[in-house]
Structures are given as structure tokens and as C-alpha cells.
Amino acid sequence: xxxxxxQFFSRLDLFFIVTPIFIAFxxxxxxxxxxxxxxxxxxxSGELVYEQPLTRTATWVVKSDGxxxxxxxxDGSKEKVKLVDSNCPLKICERTGWVGIGGSIVCVPNKxxxxxxxxxxxxxxxxxxW
Amino acid sequence: xVAVLAAFGVAIYVVERLIPFPLPVGRWGLSNxxxxxxxxxxxxxxALLILIVKSVVGSMIIGSFLSPQFIMGLGGGICAVxxxxxxxxxxxxxxxxxxxxxxxxxxxxxxxxxxxxxxxNWAPTAYLPVLLIVGEISAVANAxxxxxxxxxLKEGRFI
Numbered sequence: 580x581x582x583x584x585x586q587f588f589s590r591l592d593l594f595f596i597v598t599p600i601f602i603a604f605x606x607x608x609x610x611x612x613x614x615x616x617x618x619x620x621x622x623x624s625g626e627l628v629y630e631q632p633l634t635r636t637a638t639w640v641v642k643s644d645g646x647x648x649x650x651x652x653x654d655g656s657k658e659k660v661k662l663v664d665s666n667c668p669l670k671i672c673e674r675t676g677w678v679g680i681g682g683s684i685v686c687v688p689n690k691x692x693x694x695x696x697x698x699x700x701x702x703x704x705x706x707x708x709w
Numbered sequence: 710x711v712a713v714l715a716a717f718g719v720a721i722y723v724v725e726r727l728i729p730f731p732l733p734v735g736r737w738g739l740s741n742x743x744x745x746x747x748x749x750x751x752x753x754x755x756a757l758l759i760l761i762v763k764s765v766v767g768s769m770i771i772g773s774f775l776s777p778q779f780i781m782g783l784g785g786g787i788c789a790v791x792x793x794x795x796x797x798x799x800x801x802x803x804x805x806x807x808x809x810x811x812x813x814x815x816x817x818x819x820x821x822x823x824x825x826x827x828x829x830n831w832a833p834t835a836y837l838p839v840l841l842i843v844g845e846i847s848a849v850a851n852a853x854x855x856x857x858x859x860x861x862l863k864e865g866r867f868i
Contacts, residue, residue, distance in 0.1 A: 585803070589806075600842065603839075607838040626829075687827050
């Protein structure tokens with residue numbers, strides 16, 4: 580133990596505490612740069628593979644190179660989307676549940692990103708999962 | 710002492726999963742408490758060792774070894790230890806809260822960047838605000854625990 584002057588808290592720490600909160604609000608305030616409104620988009624590995632209006636109820640099977648990955652469910656009346664029957668090991672994306680406008684679902688093992696693009700408060704981002 | 714702290718880290722890593730978290734994925738980060746403790750003792754190189762043992766053994770127990778989650782956790786953790794090490798080395802008067810909050814913030818930012826790189830999309834940054842705020846809460850809790858531990862260790866009151 581070479582240190583004898585260890586404090587729990589000093590006034591300088593307020594700066595270290597406030598900075599991440601500031602960053603958090605800054606990121607939350609960044610508008611989603613997209614002209615689309617009420618559109619569901621699915622990206623695999625950064626490439627747009629599917630797009631449909633949020634108000635149309637539909638299910639779409641997410642595949643990559645013929646391999647089944649997951650199923651996208653869009654509920655037009657509730658204007659929400661979710662992923663079901665994913666083949667990823669932890670199944671956390673299914674626990675995410677329904678995501679509305681401004682939200683996104685991320686599945687890191689399958690490199691799937693589902694976005695519901697539209698103009699609402701950016702803070703309404705529901706959940707990210709993998 | 711490193712071995713005891715590493716074992717402690719593994720135990721917290723495994724049990725921590727059971728604590729409810731505001732996002733369906735992620736954890737409070739309380740298993741970083743042993744890492745923080747050893748850094749506050751001025752032994753940052755040992756912190757890397759504890760971090761790696763905790764991540765590897767812990768993820769083997771819960772079955773996420775070498776998964777994207779594991780890579781994100783380890784990558785974020787290593788960057789956090791390096792940041793805390795740098796902060797600690799740059800000043801000889803350092804407070805527990807400052808080191809802890811710096812580590813938590815670096816950890817969260819790096820994890821989200823790794824996730825973004827994996828899916829080749831910036832979408833994961835959307836949940837960085839929640840993570841940063843949650844990270845601050847557990848960082849202060851960790852700082853208090855580690856600070857108390859260091860004091861007790863220094864006084865030789867253990868056992």
C-alpha cells in the first residue's frame with residue numbers, strides 16, 4: 580500500500596461526474612438523421628435488407644445467405660415491431676419485446692439492426708439487445 | 710491478495726446477472742469492484758490480471774465465453790483499466806470516485822463502440838445515455854466499497 584492520501588471524494592470529482600451525464604444528454608439529443616417517417620428498416624452487417632411502413636401489419640423472415648436468423652413482426656395497429664424466434668444463443672432480443680417509433684433492436688451475434696425511423700423524441704429509444 | 714480479489718470478481722460476475730437491470734442486456738458492473746480496489750491500492754498491472762481472470766472464468770461459468778458479449782466486456786474492461794491506470798499515474802492525489810467514474814465511462818463508451826463495429830451500424834450508440842447514467846450510479850457504489858476495502862486493508866484489520 581504505497582498510497583496514504585486516498586480520498587473517497589473531492590470537489591474536482593464533480594467535473595468527472597457531470598461530464599458523462601453531459602455526454603449522455605448530448606447523444607440523446609442528436610436527431611436521427613433520416614427523412615423517413617414511420618418506416619421499419621432492417622440492416623444486416625450494416626446493409627439495408629428490408630424496409631416497410633410501420634402501419635402495415637406483417638411478418639418477415641430475416642435470412643442471410645439462406646440461413647435463418649430471426650423473424651420480424653410488425654403490428655400496424657399498435658405501430659410497434661419485435662423480433663421473435665431468433666437463433667442467437669441468449670435469446671435476449673426476444674425479451675426486448677415491442678419497440679416503437681425512434682426505437683431500435685440490435686442483435687450483435689447475428690449483426691441485425693432493426694430501426695423504427697420517425698420523428699419523435701430521441702429519448703424514447705426502447706432497448707438494445709444481443 | 711490478487712487471487713482472493715480475482716475469485717471475488719468471478720463470484721460477483723456470475724451472481725450479478727441475477728440483479729434486475731433497466732435494459733434486457735447488460736449488467737450493473739459491480740464485479741469491477743475488485744479491479745477498482747487493486748487500482749486504488751496502486752497496483753494497476755494486477756488489475757489487468759484480475760480483470761482477465763474474472764472475465765474468462767466468469768464467462769466460462771455462465772456460458773458466454775468468446776461470445777460478442779464477452780469480447781465487448783473484456784475490451785471495455787481493458788480500456789477502462791488503462792484509463793484508470795493513466796489517471797492514477799498522472800496525479801499522486803486521487804479520489805476513489807474519480808477513478809471509478811472514469812473507468813465506468815470508458816468501459817461503457819468502448820463497449821458500445823465495439824458493438825457498433827460488430828453490427829456495422831451506429832444503432833448501439835442509442836443506448837449509451839442510459840448506460841452512462843446507470844454506470845455513474847454503480848461507479849459511485851463501487852468507489853465506496855473499494856475505498857472502504859482499501860482503508861481496512863491498510864489498517865491490517867482483515868480477518
